[in-house]
Amino acid sequence: MDQVSAWLHEKNPGLDGPIGVDEDLIEARLIDSMDFLEFIDLLEEISGDSIDLQEVTIDDFRTLARVQERFLGSAGRAEVPAG
Amino acid sequence: MNTSSITALPGVELKSPGAGLITLDPVRTALLRGLDDLLTGLAARLSAPEVLGPPLLSVDGLARLDFFRNFPHLGVSAGRFGPDALDGLASGGSPQDLPLHPTGHVLPSATCYGLLLSLEGEDVGEDGLRLSASGRCFRNETHYDGLRRLWGFHMREVLYLGTKDGATEHQALGGEFVQEVAGRLGLTLTRAAADDPFYDNGGSRARLMALDPVKYEYSAPDGTAIASVNRHRNFFGERLGIRAGSHGPAYSSCVAFGVERWVHAMILAHGTAEQALERLRAAVTGS
Numbered sequence: 001m002d003q004v005s006a007w008l009h010e011k012n013p014g015l016d017g018p019i020g021v022d023e024d025l026i027e028a029r030l031i032d033s034m035d036f037l038e039f040i041d042l043l044e045e046i047s048g049d050s051i052d053l054q055e056v057t058i059d060d061f062r063t064l065a066r067v068q069e070r071f072l073g074s075a076g077r078a079e080v081p082a083g
Numbered sequence: 084m085n086t087s088s089i090t091a092l093p094g095v096e097l098k099s100p101g102a103g104l105i106t107l108d109p110v111r112t113a114l115l116r117g118l119d120d121l122l123t124g125l126a127a128r129l130s131a132p133e134v135l136g137p138p139l140l141s142v143d144g145l146a147r148l149d150f151f152r153n154f155p156h157l158g159v160s161a162g163r164f165g166p167d168a169l170d171g172l173a174s175g176g177s178p179q180d181l182p183l184h185p186t187g188h189v190l191p192s193a194t195c196y197g198l199l200l201s202l203e204g205e206d207v208g209e210d211g212l213r214l215s216a217s218g219r220c221f222r223n224e225t226h227y228d229g230l231r232r233l234w235g236f237h238m239r240e241v242l243y244l245g246t247k248d249g250a251t252e253h254q255a256l257g258g259e260f261v262q263e264v265a266g267r268l269g270l271t272l273t274r275a276a277a278d279d280p281f282y283d284n285g286g287s288r289a290r291l292m293a294l295d296p297v298k299y300e301y302s303a304p305d306g307t308a309i310a311s312v313n314r315h316r317n318f319f320g321e322r323l324g325i326r327a328g329s330h331g332p333a334y335s336s337c338v339a340f341g342v343e344r345w346v347h348a349m350i351l352a353h354g355t356a357e358q359a360l361e362r363l364r365a366a367v368t369g370s
Contacts, residue, residue: 026295027247029316034149036291058295 103227103234126215136197190221209328211245230347250336257338303348
C-alpha cells in the first residue's frame, strides 16, 4: 500500500499529508483519467496478478481501503517487497 | 398559427455547399429556432444567465484541457493566407492549393469550452455558477449524414460550476428536463452511457469512462443522440484554477443539446418537417 500512496503523491504533488483510506480517489481525481491505466499497471505489478477490466467495477478503485481489499489482499501483500 | 404563410419558398432550391454543410429551409429554420427557444427553458428554470461565447478558441487553452490528447481529429482549424499569397489571390488566383498559416485558434467543437476558458482563475463562490449559451460548433467527421452529422451545428448548453453534489444535481435536473421536453414534443428518447469518439479508444480516459460513465446521452429511436448530460469531476476547476469558495477546485457538469439533431428527431417522429413544426407549435402553446 505504501507504493500506491507513493504513486498517488507523485501524481499529485500539491497533496498535503496522508490520503485517507476512505477518500474517493476517483471523484477527487487523485487518479486522473489519463493515468488510470498506469494505476492498473501499478496494482498488477504489486499484486503479481493481472486485472481484467471486464471483471471489475469503478468502486474497486474508489478508495485505498477497497483497493487493498480487492487487489492487494493477503496474497498480494505477501509479494510486496518489504520496506 | 399558419405555418405556410411564413415558410413558403416557391420555386427556389437551397443547395448544399458541400458535404456536412446544409442551408436550412424556412420550415427547418423555424423548427430549429422554436426548438432552441423551448430548450432555453432549462436555463430559465435553473436561473442560468445567457451569455455568448467566443467564436474561436485558443489552441493553447484547449491543449491545457487535454482536448488534443482526446480528440485531435475533431478540431477544425482557423487558418489565414500568408502575406506572400495575397497578391496572387487579389489578382484572381485560386485559393484552392495555397497553404494556410496557423492562427493559434480553432473553431469551437463544444459550446462550454469557450465559457470555461473565460472563467480561468475565477471563484464561482459557495453556491456555484450556472451559465447558458448557444453557439455553432464544428467537428471534422469521417462521414456526414443530413442533420444527424454535420460539419457545423448549433449546440445549446447549460453549464454548472460549483460543488461535487451541485454538479451531480445539475446532471439530474438536466436529464429530467430533457425527458419532460421530449414528452411535450412527442419524442421517445432512450438514455444510455455515451460512447464518445476518443481518438484512442483503448486509452486510459476511454477505459475509465467505460467503467465510470460521466456522460449520458438521450437518443431518438434511430440512435441519434440529441442531448447529453456530462460531469467533469473537478477537472476543469483544477486545470483552470476555478474555485468554488471554500470547497476548493470547482466541480462542473453540463447539459448539452444538438439543436439540428432535435430538428431531425422531430421530423423522424412526426413524418414531415411541416408536421413537426405544427407539433412544436402545439407544444409551445399548450394545445
